[in-house]
Amino acid sequence: MVRELDHWIDGKSVPRGTQSAMTVTGPFDRRPIARVSLGGREHVDLAVEAARRAARAWGDRPPLERGRLLAEVARRLRERADEFVEVEVAETGKLVTEMRGGLQVAADYFEYYGGVVRALFGETINLGAGDHAFTSREPYGVVAMITPWNGPLTQAARGMAAALAAGNTVVIKPSEFTSSTTLMLARLCEEVGIPPGVVNVVVGEGPEVGGPLTEHPAVRLIAFTGSVVTGRRVAETAARRLVPAILELGGKSANVVFADADLDRVVEHALTICTGAGQQCAALSRLLVQNEIHDELLERVAQEMRARIPGDRLAPMTTEAQFDKVLEYFDVATQDGARLVAGGRAAAGALAAGRYVEATVYAEVTPQMRIFREEIFGPVLAVSRFATEEEGIELANDSEYGLVAGVWTADSARGLRVASRIDAGQVIVNGGRTGIETPFGGYKASGLGREKGFESLLHYTQLKTTVVSTR
Numbered sequence: 422m423v424r425e426l427d428h429w430i431d432g433k434s435v436p437r438g439t440q441s442a443m444t445v446t447g448p449f450d451r452r453p454i455a456r457v458s459l460g461g462r463e464h465v466d467l468a469v470e471a472a473r474r475a476a477r478a479w480g481d482r483p484p485l486e487r488g489r490l491l492a493e494v495a496r497r498l499r500e501r502a503d504e505f506v507e508v509e510v511a512e513t514g515k516l517v518t519e520m521r522g523g524l525q526v527a528a529d530y531f532e533y534y535g536g537v538v539r540a541l542f543g544e545t546i547n548l549g550a551g552d553h554a555f556t557s558r559e560p561y562g563v564v565a566m567i568t569p570w571n572g573p574l575t576q577a578a579r580g581m582a583a584a585l586a587a588g589n590t591v592v593i594k595p596s597e598f599t600s601s602t603t604l605m606l607a608r609l610c611e612e613v614g615i616p617p618g619v620v621n622v623v624v625g626e627g628p629e630v631g632g633p634l635t636e637h638p639a640v641r642l643i644a645f646t647g648s649v650v651t652g653r654r655v656a657e658t659a660a661r662r663l664v665p666a667i668l669e670l671g672g673k674s675a676n677v678v679f680a681d682a683d684l685d686r687v688v689e690h691a692l693t694i695c696t697g698a699g700q701q702c703a704a705l706s707r708l709l710v711q712n713e714i715h716d717e718l719l720e721r722v723a724q725e726m727r728a729r730i731p732g733d734r735l736a737p738m739t740t741e742a743q744f745d746k747v748l749e750y751f752d753v754a755t756q757d758g759a760r761l762v763a764g765g766r767a768a769a770g771a772l773a774a775g776r777y778v779e780a781t782v783y784a785e786v787t788p789q790m791r792i793f794r795e796e797i798f799g800p801v802l803a804v805s806r807f808a809t810e811e812e813g814i815e816l817a818n819d820s821e822y823g824l825v826a827g828v829w830t831a832d833s834a835r836g837l838r839v840a841s842r843i844d845a846g847q848v849i850v851n852g853g854r855t856g857i858e859t860p861f862g863g864y865k866a867s868g869l870g871r872e873k874g875f876e877s878l879l880h881y882t883q884l885k886t887t888v889v890s891t892r
């Protein structure tokens with residue numbers, strides 16, 4: 422079935438009319454799966470205007486009421502999990518098990534922010550008798566959200582839940598390759614009783630929709646997830662307009678493994694590079710291994726990667742451009758002199774109809790090589806070796822990115838010491854579990870601001886100080 426995707430503005434589907442549309446082909450067999458309206462400035466104007474009109478009343482509602490509506494979004498998302506999972510799997514190519522997990526995370530965002538918004542307080546400030554000073558956290562108004570194709574539902578839910586809980590209204594532009602679940606989520610918001618105009622979706626391409634959206638004078642905050650190149654452009658617009666931007670960009674994150682680490686757990690964790698076929702900003706795509714255990718760990722990881730058979734335990738690339746990009750990096754790695762240990766090709770046979778690549782491991786990767794420095798966004802591990810703790814830290818930090826890092830050691834003092842020296846927004850020691858509650862975002866080129874956790878709620882509000890004379 423080819424899905425017809427139109428904008429969702431002010432509580433209504435806005436049909437395409439004579440406007441042009443784009444055909445999206447699926448990752449499994451490259452057959453058409455959706456026709457997406459190609460929106461433009463006029464749709465952005467309509468959506469932002471609807472969001473602006475709805476902002477005051479929504480922001481004035483007691484947090485308790487907004488929170489209850491968001492909790493209901495979470496409940497219905499879980500109730501309709503199968504439908505959401507099926508649609509997003511068809512568009513992104515994710516494994517069903519991965520997407521089932523993603524659906525729960527999306528629901529958790531609504532549940533979490535629907536709850537914690539009731540703990541969002543200001544402070545009183547003691548200026549002495551005669552003046553009463555206090556702070557309050559107020560919504561910005563209209564928030565523009567731009568999301569990429571790799572995790573459309575969770576990424577939309579992450580920003581939307583926090584923004585809406587804080588009392589903002591939202592205009593969201595999903596990637597044109599994966600717009601369906603964002604549109605479904607917007608409808609679901611309407612179904613639970615969130616008023617028209619509070620959530621709007623404009624579909625279409627980046628420059629035609631994302632550009633005008635970030636430029637719109639009524640947009641007071643921009644939340645962008647995607648590549649560094651586009652993130653920079655969005656940041657330039659935000660700087661010119663003097664509006665804040667939350668930027669969640671890419672990564673080239675390192676797992677630093679010391680000789681005393683529990684290798685069974687390291688192997689299991691290293692294989693998370695295959696989650697979403699490596700199309701995740703948080704992927705730990707560099708494996709830095711201390712000399713003493715290098716050969717053993719490399720062999721064990723390579724063996725597991727070979728067992729990740731595409732189509733069975735490994736998802737395809739979501740877009741054709743991403744498929745081409747990963748194949749290009751296979752050539753780049755060879756030209757740069759990395760040693761191929763597993764994979765390194767597109768999947769052959771019947772799977773060649775889809776956008777499958779093999780789970781891939783390169784060894785002897787040095788900082789001069791492009792696969793050490795550049796985000797591939799595929800199931801590709803770059804393995805490097807180091808001798809001392811100092812060298813391990815240096816290699817981990819030798820990157821323009823700083824999103825996530827892993828540290829593996831049986832020495833907990835060393836674990837904490839190394840974590841404190843790594844330039845990344847999130848450091849995971851010995852496979853520690855992160856959650857909705859843990860703030861997430863980048864150091865260096867990986868971004869600005871934080872999503873997730875209570876911190877995110879603060880980002881979606883502005884602080885007002887009020888002083889009343891009691892004299």
Ligand code: NDP
Binds near residue numbers: 626797
């Ligand atoms: P982009 O950064 O181009 O896309 C992300 C979002 O930004 C999409 O919705 C896109 O729309 C939109 N966009 C594009 N141009 C503009 C613009 N001028 N103004 C506002 N919004 C715009 O990422 P790509 O999809 O091109 O992916 C390229 C690479 O980026 C990947 O290979 C990966 O390395 C990295 N990436 C990182 C992600 C992360 O989570 N950190 C997510 C996605 C990609 P449209 O899709 O319509 O062009």
